[in-house]
Every structure is written in structure tokens, then in C-alpha cells.
Amino acid sequence: MPITVNIPTVLAGYADGQRAVAASGRTLGEVVADLAVRYPQLAPRLRDTQGNPYPFVVFYLNDEDSRFRGGFQAPVQDGDEVTVVPAIAGG
């Protein structure tokens, strides 16, 4: 069972219009790298040229902010759900 990545509408167009895509990897960073290979237009919107996350983009791992789990180093396993949320809300 792969890892499911939920993509916000604003980015779905870069993933063939899909709001949820399957991906694989042992860490969150590997999952993002897997997506980046398959959807090259999505890649620069999820991470910078060094492969690091942007301050504006938050990755939630099973509804928990991945930064509390090691960020892109956070381990993931089959069946996990990753949700990409642009971090503009608040206040």
C-alpha cells in the first residue's frame, strides 16, 4: 500500500489535475523526491533547488506537522498520508 499525498487545488494542475497521488519512499524527503521525478512541474513548488522545504509549504504526516518529526528526514511507511498545505493561513 503506497503513501498517499494530498495536493492543494492550487497545485493540482501540476500533477495532471489530481488532488491525491500515490508515492513511495522511506522518508518524507524521498516521497517528495519521488513526486518530483514523476511531476517535474510540481517539483520546484514543493522544495527548493537544494531539495529543502520552503518556509511557505508545510507537510503534514498523518495530520501532524512533519517539522515535529524531523521534517524531510521523518520516516514514513506504507499507508501513511501526507498533506501539503501552503502555510499562509493564521491569525
Add this chain to the structure above:
Amino acid sequence: MTSTLASALTPAPRSPPRARPLRCRSCGADRAAAPVAICEQCLGPLDPVYDPARALPDRATIAARAPSLWRYREWLPFEGDIVHSLDTGFTPLFEAPRLARRLGVARAWVKNDTVSHPSLSFKDRVVAAALNAAAAFGLETVGCASTGNLANAVAAHAARAGLEAWIFVPHELETGKVVGTSVYRPHLVRVRGTYDDVNRLCAQVADRFGWGIVNVNLRSYYGEGSKTQAFEIAEQLGWRLPSAVVAPMAGGSLVTKLHKGFGEFREAGLVTGEPPRLFGAQAEGCAPIVRLVERGDDRIVPEIPKTIALSIAIGNPADGMFAARAIRATGGWAQAVTDAELVAGIRVLAEDTGVFAETAGGVTVAAALALARAGRLGPEDEVVLSITGHGLKTVEAVSGVLPEGPTIAPKLREVAALVEESGAR
């Protein structure tokens, strides 16, 4: 006869305003006006774009307008007539000499948004802007993720505008904040988790249902309402700038927009002189922006909040980076205070100025006192404290530390005994 009278008294329906187009604050990409707050290119925040050639009013023209935040309409993100919340803003700014003496500064003022209309916090400003954006986009359902004050404001403004409202709050919230929301009959949803969990959920809700979530997809327009506090401070000081402003920080938007607002009035030639040094205040148990300023880098490290200052308990502040930049650019600083200090701050403000503030106000006062002790505010300073919400919303914060007062029989001799005991006579 009756129908003729009724039609004479009913104002003609106004057509909604047009929202200004947007531009990404990070990469500069342009996009048409829309209920979207993030850039499709880089996911950075979008800001409204103003026509630099638009006609701007002078001081006298502004001063002759109605006392609401719309007297600064040329700096708010709409064209045409606004249709909602016409009477919000223009709260009192008053001088507080006892507080000035306590701080050791030349002069001090309180910008008193505890009496903001209609929901007793500065969130009325941003919601007034957001609901007009909702009108511009034809949205009939609005909502928010909130730590309380925003919930009160969205519920109140939506009720009077006749809009559906979906309000999402953390399940642990002060009674006053919950009652002050549910009285307006919105769909109030209490989410098990912190504000940051609620916020993430609302980003998904806005994406899924297409509602106008004021601090998510209407945020570009919503945030501009905060600038009006800066405009009012400048005008109410007699068209000049203070040397310092101390304001609470939650998501970091207020400090960011105060900086923008003071800058816009300087650019327009309405005020001169240096922009005020901006000082941001947070509770020690949730101070990611303070720590960002102290570290001097550009990346927020999120925190799990642990403070009684629930109204500013945001562990993942969206505008934290921009608030830190505004603070650094003006030569200000950021200060965290303990929960005990914030409670003392609420009492100091009440006893020195007659204003009862909620926890964020206590944080602001306590931070100002700490900044003064550290020498960051000095005897030359003219300081404005931004007090953002009313104390009756968070009575839990102080009720346990205040004396209850004696209970007596309705007999004069018992009063006389109390007077004697107090040493008053």
C-alpha cells in the same frame, strides 16, 4: 402609505465593490483578483496591488470623513462602494501618563481596540475587509480558523451581513470566546487540537468547499484591514508618528501590517519622520517569532503552545518571518513574557488606564515593561501600546488572582467596620 414609507427608509441596494488584483510578495507574479491567497508559482503570499497613480486624499479630506476605518479607503483593497461593516474602526487613542511614568518614557498612549465595534477586538478591522472581499466574489458562506477573537468577529459581522458562517476553534477555549461566538448562531465547530491543527483543517476546508475562509483564502484582502490601526494612530496623534509601538504577535500579521501602514502614510506625505520602532510581544509558552528575532535567521521553528494567552497561541505563525523582518527593519525588538507577567500586565493596564484587556493586552503591557527595564525603551520615547481585545473575553486569566471582596449584611455598621479596617478614615 406604509409601503411608501418603508421604501423611502430602505436604502437602495448597493452593488458590491470590486476587489483589487493580487501580486506575490515573494516572486512578484501577478494574478487577477480572486478568493485565493497563495501564489500558483511559488506558494508565497499574495498581496493586493494598488494603482500608484490613484488619487489620494489629504489630511483635511480624511478628517472630514465618517469615523470608521473606511476613511482610509484609498489604502484598502477595493474599488467602488463597500457594502458590509461600514461602521467599524476609529477606536480611541488616549494618553496614559501613569503608564508612561511606570515605563520611564516621555509619553505613552493606548490604542484601545478593546472597544472595537462590534465584537470588542481588533479582528473587527480585518473581518470588515474580508466580508467586503466575500461580497466582491459573490461568496455567501464565510468562515475562519480562530483562537477566539476572530471567531467573535466573523460570527458578528456575518450575522449582520446575512451570511452563513462556519467557525472552527480549538476545543479548549475560554467560555467568553465561545459564548461570544455562538450567540450569533453561526455553525460553530470545536476541533480537538491546537489552533495550528484548526488552521491546517481550515486550509483544507477552503480548498474543498470553496467558502470564504477569511484568514485562509480571503487572507490577502483580510490582512489589509490591520493597516488601519497604523493609520488611526498617525491621525489621532495629530498626523505624526510615535517613536515606538508595542503590539502582540500571534500569526505576525498585525506587526507586519502596522509597518506597511506607517510606510504608506509616509509615502503619501501625510506624516513625516522616522517610522516607529516596532516591538512584538508574545507569551513565553508560545514565542516562535520572538525566538526567530533573537536567532536572527529567516525560518520559523514551530512550537506547541503552552500558555494561558490562548488568543495569541499560534505555534506556526504564517507571517512570522515578515513580522521579524519588520521588527528588524525598524530597529525594534521582540519580547516574551511569562503567564504570571501577563496577568500582572492586565492588572497594571486596568489600574493605570481603566482599560480591561484580554490576555494579549497583558502580554503587550508586560512586554513593554520588560523592554523598558532592558533599556530598549528610553526616556525620549513616545510609545503606543496596541491593546487588541477586551478583558471580559478571558476573565479566567485574572479571576483567580483578584480579591473577591467581603460579603456583609446590609448594615451600616458593617461598612463602617470595613472602612476602619481599610485605614481609609
